[in-house]
Amino acid sequence: MQPIQLAVVVGSVRAGRVGPIVAEWVRGIAAERNTLEVVEVDLAEFELPNTLIPSDETERFTRAIGACDAFVFVTPEYNHGVPGSLKTALDTVKYEWRAKPVGFxxxxxxxxxxxATEQLRQITAELHMVSVRDSVSLHRVRKRFDSAGGIDDAAAVDALGRLLDQIEWWADAVTGARQRAEYPG
Incomplete structure (x- = not known):
């Protein structure tokens, strides 16, 4: 069986962001599983237009998303909501998100x-994605990680394990379903 192509998506593009540290922790835990092949998707590496007009850059992003089987969105909460960069990324791609599991x-x-997670559950449902039940929430995030990227939050480590278990289960389920029939959405 081929490993699941799991994209860990960094949803913030702000200067001084902590997202890459959190994403590195997620990628490290996920990479320990031989059933997953972890792909980094950092939105700061794409120039996605707010106008959603197709371009070479949006095509490059769409191809990157289309090559993946499942996603973990690493996201801050800005003003009680989803960062604009992540919302733009979700709106930029259409069919490549469909019938794929996502965790937060x-x-x-x-x-x-x-x-932000609760809003993302609504947005991803509209995109025909399958959001897994368990999520990870890192409170006071700047105090959670040491200088080597280690985390002091055992509950978060446990929650990430359950999230990845659910991602793997759903990725296997939807891959089998896609082999039997085209997604009807």
């Missing part, structure tokens, strides 16, 4: 990004 690792201050 959110971070922030005291709220831990949970409101």
């Amino acid at each position: 690792v959110s971070y922030g201050g005291l709220g831990g990004g949970v409101r």
